[in-house]
Amino acid sequence: MSDLPPDARPRDGQAVPMRDHTTTPSPQRRLAALLVLLVAACVGSATAQVVTVLTHGSFAVTRDVVRGFERATGYTVRFVAGGDAGATLNRAILTRANPVADVLFGVDEGLLPRASAADLFEPYESHLIHSVDPEYRPEAFEGVVTPIDAGFVTFNLDRGWFDERDLALPSSLADLTERAYEGLTVVSDPATSSPGLAFMLGTIGLLGEDLWLDYWAALRDNGLTVRDGWSDAYYTAFSRYGGDRPIVLSYASSPAAEVIYAEAPTTRAPTLNLRCFGCSVRQIEAAGVLRGAANPEGARAFIDFLLSAEFQEDVPLQMFVYPVREGTPLPEAFERHAEVPRGDEIAPLPTDLSAERIERWLTQWTEVVVRGRTPDSVR
Numbered sequence: 001m002s003d004l005p006p007d008a009r010p011r012d013g014q015a016v017p018m019r020d021h022t023t024t025p026s027p028q029r030r031l032a033a034l035l036v037l038l039v040a041a042c043v044g045s046a047t048a049q050v051v052t053v054l055t056h057g058s059f060a061v062t063r064d065v066v067r068g069f070e071r072a073t074g075y076t077v078r079f080v081a082g083g084d085a086g087a088t089l090n091r092a093i094l095t096r097a098n099p100v101a102d103v104l105f106g107v108d109e110g111l112l113p114r115a116s117a118a119d120l121f122e123p124y125e126s127h128l129i130h131s132v133d134p135e136y137r138p139e140a141f142e143g144v145v146t147p148i149d150a151g152f153v154t155f156n157l158d159r160g161w162f163d164e165r166d167l168a169l170p171s172s173l174a175d176l177t178e179r180a181y182e183g184l185t186v187v188s189d190p191a192t193s194s195p196g197l198a199f200m201l202g203t204i205g206l207l208g209e210d211l212w213l214d215y216w217a218a219l220r221d222n223g224l225t226v227r228d229g230w231s232d233a234y235y236t237a238f239s240r241y242g243g244d245r246p247i248v249l250s251y252a253s254s255p256a257a258e259v260i261y262a263e264a265p266t267t268r269a270p271t272l273n274l275r276c277f278g279c280s281v282r283q284i285e286a287a288g289v290l291r292g293a294a295n296p297e298g299a300r301a302f303i304d305f306l307l308s309a310e311f312q313e314d315v316p317l318q319m320f321v322y323p324v325r326e327g328t329p330l331p332e333a334f335e336r337h338a339e340v341p342r343g344d345e346i347a348p349l350p351t352d353l354s355a356e357r358i359e360r361w362l363t364q365w366t367e368v369v370v371r372g373r374t375p376d377s378v379r
Contacts, residue, residue: 051298052078054092054101054290056085056194060318061311069305075298084229085111085194085285092290093118102299105287105306107145109138109349110197110358112286117355121145121288124300128307136284136324140353145288148306151321152252152341153198153281155185155274158239161246172276173203176219176247183223186237186245191362193229195283199249200365201358202281202347213368213375220369240271252280253320256331256338260317269337280341281349285321 059079066077082088085106092104096118107115115121126146129137136147155176162169170176176185188196204212225245227233234250237243240258255269262270273280287306289299305311312323316331322340323330330338350357367378 049075049298050078051075051103051295051302052080052101053103053105053302054080054082054088055104056088056106057081057083058085058319059105062314062318065310065314068310069302069308073298073301073305075295075301077302084192086192086197089115092120096120096291099290099292099294101290102293102295103287103302104290105148106194106285107288108194108198108283108285109140109353110201110283111194112140112145113353113355113358115288116144120291122291122293122296124289124303126300126304126307128304131307131326132324133326138284141284141286145286146303146307147284147286147324149285149315149319149321150324151195151283151285152346153195153202153249153283154252154279154341156234156238156248156250156254156271157274158246158248159270159272161239169272170247170274173215173274173279177215177222179222181222181247184245185219185222185247185249186225186227186233186243187219187249188230188233189226189228190365193233195230195249195251197358197362198281198283200361201349201353202278204361205348205350206278213364213379216365216369217375220372224369226369247274251320252341253316253322253334253338256333256336257320259333259337260331267336273341275341275345277344278347280345281347282341284324 059081070076080101082091085108088104088106089111091100093114104115104120121144123144124146125141125143129146132147136150138147141147155170157169159169167180170178170181175181187199190196190200200216203215206212207215225237227237230250233245233248234254235241237245238248238250239246240248252273255271255273258271259266259269287303289296289303293299307325309325309328312325312328315321315323315328316334322334364378367373368375
């Protein structure tokens with residue numbers, strides 16, 4: 001493209017204006033040009049040395065672990081918090097023409113279809129992928145993003161609330177629709193919360209498209225409460241923190257967190273997980289290189305670091321999820337209070353998780369659960 005201003009570009013038939021190459025630039029102009037080049041070089045070098053990571057609000061890592069990466073590579077890491085995982089993905093999509101980061105952390109199997117539909121990622125899978133437990137390597141991730149941690153979305157029960165009322169603990173998902181547990185359950189909205197989305201997808205995978213909306217209608221009719229995000233559901237609506245709901249959609253690791261952060265030392269978790277057929281949904285979080293990243297080389301190096309033994313060992317007590325690297329030891333509190341769900345306790349996800357199908361399911365869920373329509377009217 002011409003570097004002439006629009007009104008100085010030659011029209012058809014006009015000669016191209018020539019520059020006078022006989023004039024020698026003044027010393028002042030040469031100095032100014034040199035300064036411009038030096039500034040540009042410094043800015044470019046500084047940009048290349050920074051790796052910017054866009055994360056959801058629950059991301060955490062020990063600062064010394066990050067410093068180890070910075071010392072080993074020469075990069076400086078800058079974290080940008082984007083709120084809930086869904087909101088963080090939205091931000092990445094809205095800014096994809098001019099990415100705000102080099103790496104996006106926190107996309108899971110339920111969010112990846114939207115990211116892929118937006119062509120958000122430059123394909124990259126860490127060369128350390130062989131260290132990841134095969135159980136945590138979804139086919140949809142291969143060659144696109146790298147799995148980093150795993151959580152298990154499940155219902156937590158306030159043990160003390162049930163003990164005080166001499167009410168038996170629920171033992172199945174179906175129990176949550178029974179009169180005995182009316183008005184006791186809170187979940188997070190799948191349209192705005194990643195654990196909420198994971199659980200919705202789990203009910204579709206478990207019950208099939210013919211029955212999943214009927215289950216949600218039964219929950220609704222039994223006094224279900226829906227909150228926008230996990231934090232609001234857990235720290236506001238859950239009876240453990242002053243709310244009126246002793247059954248909250250959370251994570252299998254939450255009872256371990258309750259023990260670790262208890263005001264007084266305890267060996268008995270005040271909460272426990274609902275463990276039953278299809279009660280848990282596995283949620284594998286990944287990191288990817290954003291297309292158009294200012295520092296793609298640094299982004300790839302940072303993703304490799306996320307699979308290092310140092311980072312993976314830091315994961316449980318920082319984010320209260322499970323490391324994906326094989327052989328990574330778990331803290332004692334995890335071993336005692338946050339056993340990994342196995343086998344038929346884990347609900348399968350639906351096949352063919354496309355962005356279009358997920359959007360349709362979210363619309364159906366909203367119509368039935370929020371607006372009170374019958375399942376048959378929205379199928």
